[in-house]
Amino acid sequence: MADQPDAPLTRIQQKNRDLILEGALTAFSLHGFRGATVDQIAEAAGLSKPNVLYYFATKDDIHKTLLTTLLDMWLAPMIRIDPNGEPLDEVLAYVSAKLDMSQRFPRESRLFAYEILQGAPHLSEILGGSLRGLVDTAAAILQGWMDQGRLAPVDPHHLIFSIWALTQHYADFDVQVRAVLGPGHDPFIEARPFIGDLYRKVLAV
């Protein structure tokens, strides 16, 4: 158990922890926390099960590490909203960035989806804490623009929820989207102009 705080990781530790987290991301995003087994994670990581448990004390530990590690990356686009930018451009850039994340990081999207569906046992404090703060900040910026008449007035919190819902849908419900569209369609290519158009109309003054 290499759990001393601040102990700088050796090269091997760094590499194997990365392998494990990578394998676990695949396993958890495919089967959920309960559905993924340590054996699956070990195999995906190319390590033996005891070795996985050598680097992380418990399966839960791996899961928690993944979630908290990836949360920052997941929320990064929202922080980049610039209060001094052109309102509509800023929102559209955020929307586009979120759709990019769904396209490039579907495993991460599903990981979070499982966690929230489950009732967010590991993230509940964060949801009501720092995430809420982040959203409130972004909502305040949006509200400011609306007050200035530079965006159509809509509820900023629900505007943000709608962006999350619309973009993450294409990662989380990928199978359904593809099944319904049938072969010969690229969901993301089609979704991009649709969603962009949608927010242009919603937010046009």
Add this chain to the structure above:
Amino acid sequence: MADQPDAPLTRIQQKNRDLILEGALTAFSLHGFRGATVDQIAEAAGLSKPNVLYYFATKDDIHKTLLTTLLDMWLAPMIRIDPNGEPLDEVLAYVSAKLDMSQRFPRESRLFAYEILQGAPHLSEILGGSLRGLVDTAAAILQGWMDQGRLAPVDPHHLIFSIWALTQHYADFDVQVRAVLGPGHDPFIEARPFIGDLYRKVLAV
């Protein structure tokens, strides 16, 4: 094993099967298929575990029965779109009905969410079969209205996806929505005008 086809169910069979499905809906929607145990289902149903397995051969059987039974109800609102109705009213009625379902049947919404996240192992044929047919029909109606200039032209399939995403988000991600909004907010009361307003703008000619 009471599995003869067409055998009419006795009163007791009817009641206990209903109890089991009800308990299983709660358990599966809370923990997912893998996460829910037969014991949990039995307890939620107020029956013993062997008795549960007396009415359904396997846990998988319960799950499959639930999914296929509830799918019709879940898709019903889409079928009610009336080609002869007023286009915008019809769409808004569908949106409102879907939001009602999220509010009144969040367990069902989560059940399906888990299934799709999992890769839809039980629903894959249906997704690409009858569901796809249903969506294509609805999309054709929408496209017709757009061609007549009675709705703004947007991709009808992705319009439908957006309605699913926006409405189901409030059921599936309930914890997140509530955590971010904080106490003293009713997500659904707020979401209703927001989403209605959104589609009015998107579809206005």
Add this chain to the structure above:
DNA sequence: TCCATTGTTGACCAAATGGTCAGGATCACG
């Protein structure tokens, strides 16, 4: 080269869990 630290694993364990079964309780109906 030496050796303490770090890394790795086969074998194993206890608990959880899906499912079985023999036998007893209850019900429905002639």
Add this chain to the structure above:
DNA sequence: CGTGATCCTGACCATTTGGTCAACAATGGA
């Protein structure tokens, strides 16, 4: 009220699975 069908359960089983451990291998600095 008798009896066959239906209903119910305690006890049990096999498998899966998270996690442990003793022993062995590799590493790297002095």
